[in-house]
Amino acid sequence: MVNRLAVDIAGLKLKNPTMLAAGILGMSGASMLEVIRNGAGAVVTKSLGLKPRKGYANPAIVQVPCGIINAMGLPNPSINSFGEEILEIKQLKLDVPLIVSVYGFSAEDFAKVAQKAEKIGADAVELNVSCPHVEGTGCEIGQNPKLVAEVVKKVKATVKKPVILKLTPNVDDIVAIAEAGAKAGADAITAINTVRAMKIDVETTKPILANKFGGLSGPPIKPIAVRCVYEIYERVKTPIIGCGGVATWEDAVEFLLAGASAVQIGSAIAWKDLGVFKSVTKGIDCYLRRKGFRSVKDIVGLSHRS
Amino acid sequence: MSVYLTAANQLRILKIAAVKNETANVKSFMFHDKTASNALPGQFVMIWIPGVDEVPMSLSMINPEQNLMAISVEKVGEATRALHKMKVGDLVGIRGPFGKGYRVTDNLKTGAAMIAAGGTGIISLAPVCEQLVKNKGCRVTFLLGAKTQSELLFIERLKNLLDNKKHRFIATTDDGSCGEKGLITTVAENILAKEKFDMVFACGPEAMMYKMFMLCERTKMLFQASLERFMRCAVGICGTCVIGKFRVCRDGPVFSGEELRMVKEEFGLFKRGANGRKINL
Numbered sequence: 322m323v324n325r326l327a328v329d330i331a332g333l334k335l336k337n338p339t340m341l342a343a344g345i346l347g348m349s350g351a352s353m354l355e356v357i358r359n360g361a362g363a364v365v366t367k368s369l370g371l372k373p374r375k376g377y378a379n380p381a382i383v384q385v386p387c388g389i390i391n392a393m394g395l396p397n398p399s400i401n402s403f404g405e406e407i408l409e410i411k412q413l414k415l416d417v418p419l420i421v422s423v424y425g426f427s428a429e430d431f432a433k434v435a436q437k438a439e440k441i442g443a444d445a446v447e448l449n450v451s452c453p454h455v456e457g458t459g460c461e462i463g464q465n466p467k468l469v470a471e472v473v474k475k476v477k478a479t480v481k482k483p484v485i486l487k488l489t490p491n492v493d494d495i496v497a498i499a500e501a502g503a504k505a506g507a508d509a510i511t512a513i514n515t516v517r518a519m520k521i522d523v524e525t526t527k528p529i530l531a532n533k534f535g536g537l538s539g540p541p542i543k544p545i546a547v548r549c550v551y552e553i554y555e556r557v558k559t560p561i562i563g564c565g566g567v568a569t570w571e572d573a574v575e576f577l578l579a580g581a582s583a584v585q586i587g588s589a590i591a592w593k594d595l596g597v598f599k600s601v602t603k604g605i606d607c608y609l610r611r612k613g614f615r616s617v618k619d620i621v622g623l624s625h626r627s
Numbered sequence: 628m629s630v631y632l633t634a635a636n637q638l639r640i641l642k643i644a645a646v647k648n649e650t651a652n653v654k655s656f657m658f659h660d661k662t663a664s665n666a667l668p669g670q671f672v673m674i675w676i677p678g679v680d681e682v683p684m685s686l687s688m689i690n691p692e693q694n695l696m697a698i699s700v701e702k703v704g705e706a707t708r709a710l711h712k713m714k715v716g717d718l719v720g721i722r723g724p725f726g727k728g729y730r731v732t733d734n735l736k737t738g739a740a741m742i743a744a745g746g747t748g749i750i751s752l753a754p755v756c757e758q759l760v761k762n763k764g765c766r767v768t769f770l771l772g773a774k775t776q777s778e779l780l781f782i783e784r785l786k787n788l789l790d791n792k793k794h795r796f797i798a799t800t801d802d803g804s805c806g807e808k809g810l811i812t813t814v815a816e817n818i819l820a821k822e823k824f825d826m827v828f829a830c831g832p833e834a835m836m837y838k839m840f841m842l843c844e845r846t847k848m849l850f851q852a853s854l855e856r857f858m859r860c861a862v863g864i865c866g867t868c869v870i871g872k873f874r875v876c877r878d879g880p881v882f883s884g885e886e887l888r889m890v891k892e893e894f895g896l897f898k899r900g901a902n903g904r905k906i907n908l
C-alpha cells in the first residue's frame with residue numbers, strides 16, 4: 322500500500338510530513354532518538370558552529386500568554402564533538418532523515434560546518450541565517466539577499482547532500498530572500514524562524530530575557546508563517562518546509578495548503594509534549610481520507626488553485 | 628490559566644514574604660503563591676532574580692492551607708549570592724511548578740519508607756517526609772548526611788516531625804561532629820541488608836544517589852531520586868537538561884529506579900554543560 326503521508330523534499334524521504342524544528346531538543350543523540358520514536362518524519366539538530374558556545378545567561382526563555390520568547394544564544398557543543406550524537410542515531414538505520422542545522426559568522430564558516438556535518442552522517446544541512454538574537458550571524462545574514470546567496474553558493478559548492486535554507490520573517494520582503502536563496506541553489510526553504518520580540522516586566526520595570534531581545538514562537542506567529550509560505554510558494558519553485566506555531570493537524574494542513582511540503586514542530590512540545598508528532602500526523606491522515614486525497618502531495622499549495 | 632497552554636505556570640512577580648536563616652550558608656525564602664503552594668513534593672520552580680539570573684529551585688515547604696511555599700537556597704554562585712542579599716518585600720519572579728515530583732503514595736503497603744538526604748538534598752525531601760508522616764501514617768527511617776554539624780539542615784523540623792518511637796532519625800557527618808561519622812550510604816547499606824521498605828527516596832550529590840540506586844537494585848527495593856542538571860527553559864523544549872532519552876525538567880526531576888536503569892550509561896557518570904558538552908561527574 323502506498324503511504325499517503327510520505328513526502329519527498331529535495332530527495333529526503335519522510336514517512337510523514339512532521340519534522341522536529343531546529344533548536345528544539347536536538348542537543349543529544351538520545352533526545353533526538355526519542356523524538357523519532359515519537360513519530361517525527363525527520364529531525365533537525367540544534368544549530369552547530371565551529372566552536373562550542375554556552376549561549377546566553379538565564380532567563381533564556383520567557384513564557385508569554387500567547388507563546389514563548391527565547392534568547393538561548395545558539396548554545397552548542399560545536400560540530401567537532403557532535404559526531405557521537407549523530408552516530409547514535411545513524412547506526413540504527415532508521416529511514417528518518419537527520420538534518421544538521423548549521424550556523425556561522427561567514428560563508429566560509431557555513432561551508433566548513435556543513436562539510437563536517439556531511440562527513441559525520443548528516444542527510445542534509447539546514448542553514449540558520451535567521452536566528453534573531455546573535456550578533457554577526459543568523460538574521461544579520463538572512464536579511465541581506467546578497468549574503469544569503471553567498472552562503473548558499475559556498476555551501477552548495479562544498480557538500481553533495483541537500484541544502485535547506487531557513488528564513489527569517491524579520492524582513493521587508495521574504496520572497497526576495499527566498500528567490501536569492503533559490504537562485505543560489507538552495508534545495509529547500511524552511512519558513513520561518515522566530516519573530517524578534519521582547520518582554521518587559523512591569524513590576525520590576527526590567528526586560529526579562531538576559532539578552533533583552535529574543536525570538537517569539539508558538540501560536541501567535543502561525544498566521545505570519547502561513548503568509549510567508551504562501552507568498553514564497555507563488556514565486557519560487559523550491560520545496561518549502563513550513564515552521565511557526567504548528568500544534569495541531571489543522572495548523573499543519575493550513576501550511577500544506579499554503580504551499581509547504583512538510584512542517585516543523587517546536588514550541589508545541591512545551592504543552593503537548595512529544596505526542597504532538599503522532600497527533601498531527603494522524604490528523605493529517607484523517608483529513609486526507611475524509612477529503613478523498615490520495616497523498617499529502619495533492620494538497621501542497623492547493624489554496625493557490627482554489 | 629490562559630487558553631494557550633504555553634503560558635501554564637508562567638512567570639509571576641512575588642514579594643518575599645519572609646526570610647529565615649537556616650545555616651550559615653542556607654536561607655529560606657517564603658512566598659504567598661497559590662500555584663506553587665499546591666505543588667507536589669519534588670517539583671521545582673524557576674526563580675528569576677531580576678537583572679541577575681534565573682535558576683531552578685526545589686520547594687522546601689509546600690503549604691496549600693496557608694497559601695504558602697518556600698525555597699531554601701544555598702549560597703553557591705552569583706545568583707544565589709544575589710538572592711541571599713534580598714529582604715522581605717523584595718521582588719523576584721517565579722515560573723512553575725514544573726516537572727514530575729516524588730510519587731509519595733506509590734507502593735505504600737507496609738508503611739515503611741526510607742528517606743536518604745545528602746547535603747541540600749533534604750530541601751526537596753522534607754515535604755515528602757511531612758506527607759508520609761502526617762497524611763499516610765508511615766514509619767520513616769530518615770538518614771540525613773552533611774559534611775559537618777553546622778551544615779545539617781532542618782534538624783529541629785525533622786526531630787519534631789519524627790518524634791515518635793516508630794520512626795528512626797539518623798544523622799551522619801563526614802567529620803563526626805554530629806551523629807555518626809561517615810557517609811549516609813554506609814548507614815543505608817547496613818539497614819537495607821536487614822530491612823525492607825516500600826520505597827526508598829533519595830536526593831543529594833549524584834554520587835550518593837547513584838550509590839543508593841545501586842544498593843536498592845541489589846536489595847530489590849523500589850527507589851526514587853531527584854536529579855539535578857543545568858536548566859534553561861524548564862518546559863521540555865530546549866534540550867539543555869537531557870539525561871539519555873529524558874529531560875530532567877519535564878520527565879523528572881524525580882526518576883524511579885526503573886527509569887534510572889534506562890539511563891545508566893549517563894546517571895552518576897556525566898552531565899552536560901551549558902554548551903551541551905559532557906562533563907564528568
